[in-house]
Amino acid sequence: MSVKIILAGGGTGGHIFPAIAIANAIKKQQPDAEILFVGAKGRMEMEKVPQAGYEIKGIDIIGFNRSSLIKNIGLPFKLLRSFVQVRTIINQFKPDAVIGVGGYSSFPVLRFAQSKGIASFIHESNSFAGKANMMLGKKATKVFVASDGMEKFFPAQKIMITGNPVRASISLSSITKEEGLKYFGLETTKKTVLVVGGSLGAKSINEAIDAGLEEFEKNNLQLIWQTGKIYAEKAKTRAEGKFNVWVNEFISQMEHAYSAADVVISRAGAMAIAEICLVAKPAVFVPYPHAAEDHQTVNAKHLVEKHAGLMVKDNEAKEKLVSSIIALAKDEAKQNELKQHIAKLGVSDADTVIATEVLKLIKK
Structure with missing residues (x-):
């Protein structure tokens, strides 16, 4: 039976390219795996993900604007709308697991998946974790991190040091x-x-x-x-x-x-x-x-x-x-x-390590 996996996140190449690397590694290990991306409408992922050969669904989500508080007025409405869109996407696709790679769109997707008891994985690429990932980490199945010393952000037993996935090219x-x-x-x-x-x-x-x-x-x-x-x-x-x-x-x-x-x-x-x-x-x-x-x-x-x-x-x-x-x-x-x-700090197989762990845990 094939597995179904959602990869959520984006906004910049720093989130999108690692997500594509993980998707490619999953497909390499399990060619019949069904993969769907979820991103923010109007952002870079809506162009780059289809170019890499994957389907993506866009949701209406924006991030908190630190430089102009007035621009955050519509944020609660967008967040609510994104949750409705995410519910529809997840209910239709029925994923076995959701992987969040950072960026605005990962939060509502992982939050909803966790509320439904779907296996959820986080990849935290930075040495200082973002607030959304810290909140999601408490209920995550596993948290993949780039470096040591991340116990101050996530439950220690959920952490796995993998490094950051780099494009195969x-x-x-x-x-x-x-x-x-x-x-x-x-x-x-x-x-x-x-x-x-x-x-x-x-x-x-x-x-x-x-x-x-x-x-x-x-x-x-x-x-x-x-x-x-x-x-x-x-x-x-x-x-x-x-x-x-x-x-x-x-x-x-x-x-x-x-x-x-x-x-x-x-x-x-x-x-x-x-x-x-x-x-x-x-x-x-x-x-x-x-x-x-x-x-x-x-x-x-x-x-x-x-x-x-x-x-x-x-x-x-x-x-x-x-x-x-x-x-x-x-x-x-x-x-x-x-x-x-x-x-000495270069890691070449983070995508493979993450893919292996995700597939192993959702098949249990």
Whole structure:
């Protein structure tokens, strides 16, 4: 008899790509498994999940807006509506298990599943758990976490340390540096800086790179710059005529970008860190300061303490980021030290471990 599993969550690539990796691992172990995604209408998952070959149902849910309280007026109504939609989806699909990967849509789905006695699993990718996951963790069948010390957020007996699932295209990549550079039309003889501000872009990082764009050429460096949608046009205009700069709103072939890069600038989201650990690249992290419980700063500090990464604060990016990355690109000894320590933190089989555990527990 085939199993039916719902994967809920999204909002950013950091939630969506691990969820797809888990779904693929489940299908690999049990090809007849039926998988349905539930996401938030209008968010990135509504596009990326079908591209990966899975069905997704959208619900009307928004997150709590920390910067503008007036925008939260409609939140209770949306939440109520989402619960009605979730009830319909779950009653029709009749899942054996629900897996929440974070993002707005995971809360109502897991909450309803738990009320119906359906097996529920949480994947907490950060080293500081979100409030919704902490609430759901009390009744969860199992909580998969990326790092140790998570007993302060979840019941200890429910925790399983798995690491964070990384897309197979990255974890299994055999692309050479030369192939990566050719893909972006860049020279094979120059040091290359990869700039990624997350799937939605990062204002402070983009502005810092924009302001210091000429410095890269002066220091014989080339740039792969993912800007996100909002900054793309401005960045493309700035980069016109600069043959050492590749710029676009999104990099769909991240395995080529990591292969091409000597050093990386990145936000400190859990999934970005998981990928950079796995490809073992020296990196400067710029934590997004408005993430829930400031978890990106916690993530970055973990790496700095282990001599596995460097950090520049968001509000200091414009003054310090470009000079920091140029200094790192010129310092082979520092690059080797960071590579050595960050490589120890890479996990390549988290998706398989999670899939195995979920299938084992729902078949009991």
